[in-house]
Amino acid sequence: MKKLGVFLATSFLLSVIYIGPGTAQLNTINHRVDSVLQLMTLEEKIGQLNQYNDDWEVTGPVTIDTAKASQIRAGQVGSLLNCVGTSRTRHWQEIAMQSRLKIPLLFGQDIIHGYKTTFPIPLAESCSWDLEAIGRAARISAEEASAAGVHWTFAPMLDIARDPRWGRVVEGAGEDPYLASKIGYAQVIGFQGSQSGDTTSLMACAKHFAAYGAAVGGRDYNSVDMSERQLWETYLPPFKAAVEAKVATFMCAFNDINGVPCTANSYLLKDILKDKWQFNGFVVSDWGSVVQLINHGTAGSEREAALQAFTAGCDMDMESRCYKNELPQLVHDGNIPLVYIDDAVRRILRKKFELGLFDDPFKFCNADREQRALNDPSHAASAREMAEKSIVLLKNQNHLLPLSKDTRTIALIGPLIKERMQNKGFWDVIVPGYDSAYVVSQWEGIRNKVSPGTKLLYAKGCTLDDESRDGFKEAMKVAKKADVVILSIGERRDMSGEARSRSNLNIPGVQEELLKTLRDAGKPVIVLINAGRPLVFSYTVQNADAILYTWWLGDEAGNAIADVLFGDYNPSARLTMTFPRSVGQIPIFYSHLNTGHPAQSDSSRSYSSAYIDESIYPEFEFGFGLGYTTFQYSGLTLSTKKMTDGEKIIVSMELTNTGRCEGEETVQLYLRDLVASVARPVMELRDFQKVKLKSGETRTLEFIIDRDKLSFYDQQLNLVAEPGMFELMIGASSRDIRLRDKFELSE
Ligand code: NOJ
Numbered sequence: 001m002k003k004l005g006v007f008l009a010t011s012f013l014l015s016v017i018y019i020g021p022g023t024a025q026l027n028t029i030n031h032r033v034d035s036v037l038q039l040m041t042l043e044e045k046i047g048q049l050n051q052y053n054d055d056w057e058v059t060g061p062v063t064i065d066t067a068k069a070s071q072i073r074a075g076q077v078g079s080l081l082n083c084v085g086t087s088r089t090r091h092w093q094e095i096a097m098q099s100r101l102k103i104p105l106l107f108g109q110d111i112i113h114g115y116k117t118t119f120p121i122p123l124a125e126s127c128s129w130d131l132e133a134i135g136r137a138a139r140i141s142a143e144e145a146s147a148a149g150v151h152w153t154f155a156p157m158l159d160i161a162r163d164p165r166w167g168r169v170v171e172g173a174g175e176d177p178y179l180a181s182k183i184g185y186a187q188v189i190g191f192q193g194s195q196s197g198d199t200t201s202l203m204a205c206a207k208h209f210a211a212y213g214a215a216v217g218g219r220d221y222n223s224v225d226m227s228e229r230q231l232w233e234t235y236l237p238p239f240k241a242a243v244e245a246k247v248a249t250f251m252c253a254f255n256d257i258n259g260v261p262c263t264a265n266s267y268l269l270k271d272i273l274k275d276k277w278q279f280n281g282f283v284v285s286d287w288g289s290v291v292q293l294i295n296h297g298t299a300g301s302e303r304e305a306a307l308q309a310f311t312a313g314c315d316m317d318m319e320s321r322c323y324k325n326e327l328p329q330l331v332h333d334g335n336i337p338l339v340y341i342d343d344a345v346r347r348i349l350r351k352k353f354e355l356g357l358f359d360d361p362f363k364f365c366n367a368d369r370e371q372r373a374l375n376d377p378s379h380a381a382s383a384r385e386m387a388e389k390s391i392v393l394l395k396n397q398n399h400l401l402p403l404s405k406d407t408r409t410i411a412l413i414g415p416l417i418k419e420r421m422q423n424k425g426f427w428d429v430i431v432p433g434y435d436s437a438y439v440v441s442q443w444e445g446i447r448n449k450v451s452p453g454t455k456l457l458y459a460k461g462c463t464l465d466d467e468s469r470d471g472f473k474e475a476m477k478v479a480k481k482a483d484v485v486i487l488s489i490g491e492r493r494d495m496s497g498e499a500r501s502r503s504n505l506n507i508p509g510v511q512e513e514l515l516k517t518l519r520d521a522g523k524p525v526i527v528l529i530n531a532g533r534p535l536v537f538s539y540t541v542q543n544a545d546a547i548l549y550t551w552w553l554g555d556e557a558g559n560a561i562a563d564v565l566f567g568d569y570n571p572s573a574r575l576t577m578t579f580p581r582s583v584g585q586i587p588i589f590y591s592h593l594n595t596g597h598p599a600q601s602d603s604s605r606s607y608s609s610a611y612i613d614e615s616i617y618p619e620f621e622f623g624f625g626l627g628y629t630t631f632q633y634s635g636l637t638l639s640t641k642k643m644t645d646g647e648k649i650i651v652s653m654e655l656t657n658t659g660r661c662e663g664e665e666t667v668q669l670y671l672r673d674l675v676a677s678v679a680r681p682v683m684e685l686r687d688f689q690k691v692k693l694k695s696g697e698t699r700t701l702e703f704i705i706d707r708d709k710l711s712f713y714d715q716q717l718n719l720v721a722e723p724g725m726f727e728l729m730i731g732a733s734s735r736d737i738r739l740r741d742k743f744e745l746s747e
Pocket of ligand 1: 081110154207286287498
């Protein structure tokens with residue numbers, strides 16, 4: 001049954017092309033938008049540009065406003081955030097329907113990795129490299145949230161992240177622009193469905209525009225100092241992909257780039273987004289980011305802040321109230337032409353029409369549908385599958401894993417073994433009426449998996465972050481009685497997320513010390529590391545027998561971890577962020593430039609781009625991950641070694657499962673432009689395939705290299721493919737390259 005459900009969902013996603021409104025429908029919508037616009041007063045127009053927080057859940061500093069209802073009734077509010085559930089959204093929509101023009105409200109919410117069903121954190125999902133599964137997770141999140149009255153999710157987060165000190169790496173797809181673009185595209189399609197206005201979909205929001213992940217020092221909200229090429233090459237591609245997927249909205253980033261805050265950055269919002277990319281949705285600020293222009297020091301007053309953000313192209317003001325308070329006078333004084341206001345209002349009204357809210361403002365407020373969607377049992381099955389696909393096997397000495405379900409005695413030790421809510425990670429949604437008790441702990445998942453004869457012993461050992469070693473003795477006692485120890489350690493779930501930057505990436509408290517102590521019991525130890533970011537854990541790398549990086553896996557964490565531990569799922573995830581050996585190596589990413597003094601190896605680093613006191617290698621590289629079987633790569637052939645412009649090269653190779661069980665391999669194709677007018681990275685991911693093979697099975701894989709895959713931004717920022725030699729590398733990770741060749745792009 002599970003299989004059939006998954007098949008149907010998969011085939012649905014494969015067949016989805018987001019249609020959006022057709023030209024005729026768009027003409028009708030534009031016509032209807034204009035007919036509303038001409039009835040609106042200036043105050044009502046500006047009301048549409050104003051978004052408030054509902055009272056009961058807060059994802060930013062609260063503004064107390066007792067007059068919210070009367071403002072909605074007066075048509076002074078266009079949207080609410082943090083308002084979920086059919087009864088709550090109906091409550092506010094009914095008030096909006098008492099306004100003069102009855103313009104419906106939009107309800108926005110951070111549906112980052114699930115609504116009622118919590119999926120793995122986005123960084124974990126990205127490690128699946130499974131676009132269908134990721135798209136399906138977004139689809140299910142949309143089905144649940146849209147049934148609960150929500151119209152709009154503030155996701156996906158498309159910020160490339162190369163600095164694990166930055167807590168928001170948890171929300172994105174890691175360090176690579178190619179992979180993150182594919183994932184972002186799949187998420188937008190998943191959230192928005194196939195047809196604008198269908199009641200199972202949400203509008204998506206590409207955020208945070210732009211380069212938020214490059215905050216200096218990994219400190220959240222910090223400034224970004226960046227070259228144009230870096231911006232175009234690394235940070236903008238996922239946003240461009242979202243526009244191609246017809247994403248409905250964009251959100252400005254909190255940071256400045258080269259001194260210009262993104263919220264007031266007309267180069268980003270107007271020149272690139274609205275003009276060059278022809279984005280016709282609307283742009284919302286981040287929480288309070290309009291008024292924060294005063295903190296940035298580019299605006300001296302709320303009036304200036306509103307003027308700067310609005311004229312730069314930010315259409316909606318989230319919770320800083322500067323638009324509402326300042327725009328009317330700015331228009332009266334002639335500082336802002338009315339046509340600008342009309343353009344922003346049109347963008348927002350168009351979305352309300354596309355959603356069908358003018359025809360039925362309560363379209364998304366059906367309590368029966370809400371009940372059905374939130375209790376659909378197939379959602380848990382998909383969450384479990386997504387969680388299995390997100391677990392990265394980092395070490396497996398002597399094939400310790402998978403464990404036998406008949407193992408006599410297993411010691412389950414550590415502060416996270418019996419936790420439930422921790423598994424949800426950052427950005428879960430508090431859903432009214434559901435107490436979120438449905439989270440499978442690791443203890444429960446393992447208990448349900450093993451044979452009735454297997455004895456499970458438990459000791460907490462220590463807490464997540466204090467210094468007490470009082471529990472070590474009991475943990476030792478338990479470990480000594482067992483055949484194998486499973487130790488579950490990591491961060492607290494709120495240590496990775498917004499405003500959760502860390503300068504030290506160790507596993508907090510005395511948790512690694514607990515592992516040190518347990519080694520003396522002389523039993524094999526499997527370590528589960530639960531975290532929202534890459535951590536630094538060299539002692540564990542050297543001393544654990546096996547390591548699973550479990551991130552935060554959501555509601556089905558315990559089941560998915562047990563599936564992997566006991567071999568019902570052969571781990572297939574691959575890292576999408578480089579794991580440093582030490583904080584001093586940060587930022588560290590695989591697609592760096594070669595430099596004039598390239599570091600060759602740890603044994604020859606004199607006068608090279610290396611540290612004198614640290615390896616040049618990361619702990620675990622981008623693309624790395626183990627499984628329970630092995631794969632052989634062979635038979636690389638290129639249809640031609642000389643590609644003329646307009647031609648394509650077909651690359652083929654054979655992949656064989658040489659191990660004892662079925663498994664999935666993520667075959668990664670990297671390219672390097674060997675000589676170019678500007679220095680090019682030592683390698684860049686340009687394609688990949690995730691392939692499942694039975695033991696002994698061989699499959700021929702084909703990749704296509706076209707001009708697009710060879711292109712880069714030249715000194716004038718033109719996208720060019722320059723003639724010359726390229727190196728082709730195909731492998732199991734960015735370091736484990738199994739096949740290489742060269743080819744030429746001719747004049
Ligand atoms: C601030 C965050 O930066 C953003 O990602 C989020 O969508 C808003 N708060 C709303 O909660």
